[in-house]
Amino acid sequence: MTAYRDRRLRDRPLPGDAARWLELLDALDLDELTDRFMARVVRVPGYDPAPIPVSELRRTGRDSFRTLIEGLRAGGFDGPVTVSTEVGVSRARAGIPLEALMTAIRLDFSVLWEVLTRVATQDDAELVIRHTGIVLSTVDEYVSQVQQAYTAELARMRAEEYSVHAGLIASLFEDPDPTGERLSTIATGLGLDVDCPLLVIAATGDDVRALQVIISDHVRAGGTMFAHHLGEVLIAFTQVPEGVGHVSDPVGGGVGHSLGALAGRIAEARVGYVRAEGIGALRRSALTARDLADVIAADETSAMTWRRGWARLAARSLNAAGNPILADVESALGECGPVERERLIEAVQVYLATGSIGASAERLFCHRNTVANRLRRFADLTGVDPMIPAEAARLVVGWA
Template sequence: MNTLAGPQNVESAKEGANRWSALLAKLSVDDLTDHFLNRVLRVPGYDILPLPSSEIRRTGAASFAALIRGLHQGNEGSSGRAERLAIATHVGVSRARAGIPIESLMTAIRLDFSILWGELTSIADDADAGLLVRHTDRVWDMVDSYASQTQTTYMAERERMHNEESSVRQGYVAALFGEMRPPAEMLSHIADELRIAETAPLCVALAIGKEMAGLRVVVASAAQRDAEIFTHHLGDGLVAFWPCDERPGSAVQEAASQISNLRLGLLKAVQGIADLPDAARLARELAHLLTPEDSEALTMPVAWARIARLRLAASGSPITADVDAALARCGVGERARLIEGVRVYLSSGSIAASAEALFCHRNTLMNRLRRFADVTGVDVTVPQQAARLVVAWA
């Protein structure tokens, strides 16, 4: 049958509480802090003194004092929790700003338990064994709670730092594409802030419409591997640029390979950040030249003829009006065969490869090319004359 605690149990509990308070009173914050410093300065991340030793000592002493006050039975009110939270907040913020790795910080904080517990066991008597066992969880829970609060604050501060840095860096990226080009001195500063050489060869991609989603996915995947690809919304498109990196297997090289498989405009080896605005405009032009037949990025080696055709057309200069008029005098069947033969030949410049693609004898193809020259006056075996058709039919 259960009964209320008798006088002897009450007296025993009171004696235990008094003995626990007596043990805590014997703890020296200065000695605990000295032990902590001796050990924490050997923890990777702390061994190069990222903070003044006076700061580490000050916060170490404050945390031990707060933990000891909290361990006194009946002294765990809201003020005690608020005190430890204030210390945890300061430690989390200052260590995040100092660049101490989170693993090192957690190792340092959990030293508090081993040092505190080691000191308690050294000053306790054999008769205190049961008392220590009863308080083990309490000591650990308090240290662990302090560690969790510090970790939460640290991670929040790191996120804040990342957002601040991203915002500043995004501002520099935006300045590169502003209406007014940054002066040379500003360009040099921006390059330093973005951690790229001012004249480093850059790759520039621009996606429009629904293709922007694919580009964002590649950029995010690269960031997970610590490879930074800079992005900026420019008019109707998303422009991305990064230092060229051809090292096989590098995160940037793999991202570049993935981007080349997207339907967007792509320029390689742009010479430095000063040329980025012009490169972005040209990349946009390439993106707008994509056709349903294009399944990957459009580059200048592939699209130069399309651009030339559009610009010549915009200038009002007819490119092949004479050729079209001459071909119109041929019968429909002959005209189709001549155009097919010339197009296939222009794609490779090889009689043998073109004849194979057309499933005809090479002499048959050569006869078609000669006939085309007779009709139009354009000999496609002469590069200068063939260039006109390459542009017109791009």
């Protein structure tokens, strides 16, 4: 217990230490401290080369040491330190990574300690040890304030950027016919090429949350994705990487392979999506993606593309106009018994999906002639021949 008490006393300044401690602090040379700091900081990743003028780096470095010495004189900081805010804000604005900034700031302690122990004599050894805690806590408080200022400024920058981007995107949706100059300005503000293809995604209702998660994960992984609300519909869009062809059904291999993890996530979400050929087509494409998302059935769990959804959109439009698409077909099939009706519809739908009697026969596990007979029977009953494209189109839309 006695040994522990003795050690505690050695770790804390004594009443008689003050005069000599102030003499040691007076002996610290700001130019020497700054020179030592500058020689090391330029080797820190993120500062090589320095992202800010060397003269500015030297000025704030010198101010930091002056502030630290003042804090050591007072036994620590009792409030905000002006230079810490300046350093944190300026480094955030310069785009210096936080890890690099913290490494650079912590050099202050090693430099300060080296010079302090050099100016001290052998007789000052215990006095310096008793002040170690004050040096550490003072530097740590300074580092903490710099980090807080950096983080707060980064949040402000992101909010500013979001606000600017949101305004630019909103103007695209408000103006149905922007000029080429306006499109170029908007594209530049968003960091996009005006003619760069975009992947446009839409989610409605309860599916909005899933799209928000996809956006968040993509951004955290280093990607860029913009978002905009059209009423209760969330629209998201991102640049299509170079070399990617036309966006097709996400369950196919091409797009999922080309767009990687993002396309895979989209394919498994209840969203509508299309490709926009440049930012000038964004508004129109977003409205299409919204409509595709709106025709996803309650029991479906994958994305709806134009390839899969065009027929549903056509059916919805015709039905809304009061034009029943297959009323005559349904009436004609009513003359069949339920078993025959089911088999005829099944044969026609499989044929419409495959375009081949042979492939249809394989899928239905029956002979080619059986499929051909059912198609002929369907045509005779309804007056709509599924083997004639112009007539088959009505069946595709009506059954979408």
